[in-house]
Amino acid sequence: MGSRETVNKILRLNTRDKSTLLRSSFIAQMGPTVVPAILELVSIVNVEARDVLFREGDHADAFYSVLVGYVRLYRLNKDGREADIRICGPSDTFAECLLALGDTYVYNAQAAEPVTLARFDLQRMRQIAEKNPEVLKAVIRCLSDHLLVSMDCIANDRLQTAPQRVAHYLLGSVNAEEGATSIRLPFQKSLLAGKLGLAPEALSRAFSSLRRVGVTVRGRTIQISDINALKDI
């Protein structure tokens, strides 16, 4: 029964989820030889908005890729204040550093909305990696990307003001090179605030200070009248 259920979970991986998984930063780098073996050990997990996936210090037996929704990775200080470390969206992988680091989660993870995840068993993944350098290389790629993102985050926190961080985020989400565009935020503003290391109020104020360079906010929709003006902030 237990195994029957597991098989069902895998079979139920719908076309859209499966293609997201195959295109995830982690899986996408591997060839047709290992991918099936990995898909064997993947299970699908659905969690509701605000559910805590795991906590810092918990025993870890899996890492994850996001298929649908957004997950918040964060730490707590002893007063219970929270600080986001990374926001993971579709195709992002997290906690994969535990492949090398140990069996304890090093941050908390919470679903910011209803989320679908691919779950990779750590032990079994280590076994597969042991036999397949291809997997090791994918892990290296993945870790390098995350390290780069983290270093960007440190530098931005230390060098940029709130409006600059917001401008930087907008420029990174924009398709066009210049002129006018509009963006739809993929998540709530409170999540963006956390991602940028700001209180929600500070994000609001940053947006309103960007009005003078042609940024208009209506709900999740952001109008940008001149991309180049944003770059000068």
Next chain:
Amino acid sequence: MGSRETVNKILRLNTRDKSTLLRSSFIAQMGPTVVPAILELVSIVNVEARDVLFREGDHADAFYSVLVGYVRLYRLNKDGREADIRICGPSDTFAECLLALGDTYVYNAQAAEPVTLARFDLQRMRQIAEKNPEVLKAVIRCLSDHLLVSMDCIANDRLQTAPQRVAHYLLGSVNAEEGATSIRLPFQKSLLAGKLGLAPEALSRAFSSLRRVGVTVRGRTIQISDINALKDI
């Protein structure tokens, strides 16, 4: 001649440097089979205090391990303000993420004092890694450690005040568990300030605010009268 010189460089690797290199976070994880091959392609680099090793955007053909001294990894904003991303000391490896990421440095690196480095050629290292999963695993280990350090840094920047960051640093450098001790800072205070994401003045003030919990500063020597008192900051 050129090759003669290279050989000399390697031969000149003195006992102390060599043992540091063999114990560096990167090399130490590998067995006797690959290590000699890697030592073959290592060259030793000496740079003077304040020398810039490379700049963000420079073409990259090597990564490094520190043997002696300290190296500052930092970014610039467009006004020329600097923010440290990581401080690397003896046995630390940096820029190894370029093995996967590309051939452009993603930050600036500057010697904070006279420094001796082991230089790993990226191309040749990639070739060795291709044949030796052991090397890939060492790289994963190394990247995971750096990622963890970076995430700690983000969380600390966002959650802790200046005195808390200093207390946290001191507690991490202390050997004893409780009672009184003293520490000798391994580098200048201005470097510590940068590492903690503070202006030098803020570090000074943080130290003087820690006086009331029994922290006394004289030059590079820090006296701590009660470790447990520090933990409560």
Next chain:
DNA sequence: CGCATCCTTGAAATAGGTCAATATCCGTGG
């Protein structure tokens, strides 16, 4: 012993956090 560098201290300016009140958004159910 002297000079340069590094560190500390003070005073003023600022960015952002916190708290509280109001406004807006959006999913739900009618």
Next chain:
DNA sequence: CCACGGATATTGACCTATTTCAAGGATGCG
């Protein structure tokens, strides 16, 4: 399709931590 209500977001006022600028003091190297 609209109206309702809870959750989100904005705004204002205040407060605190940290930066910045400027000057004085300590430190250590030659």
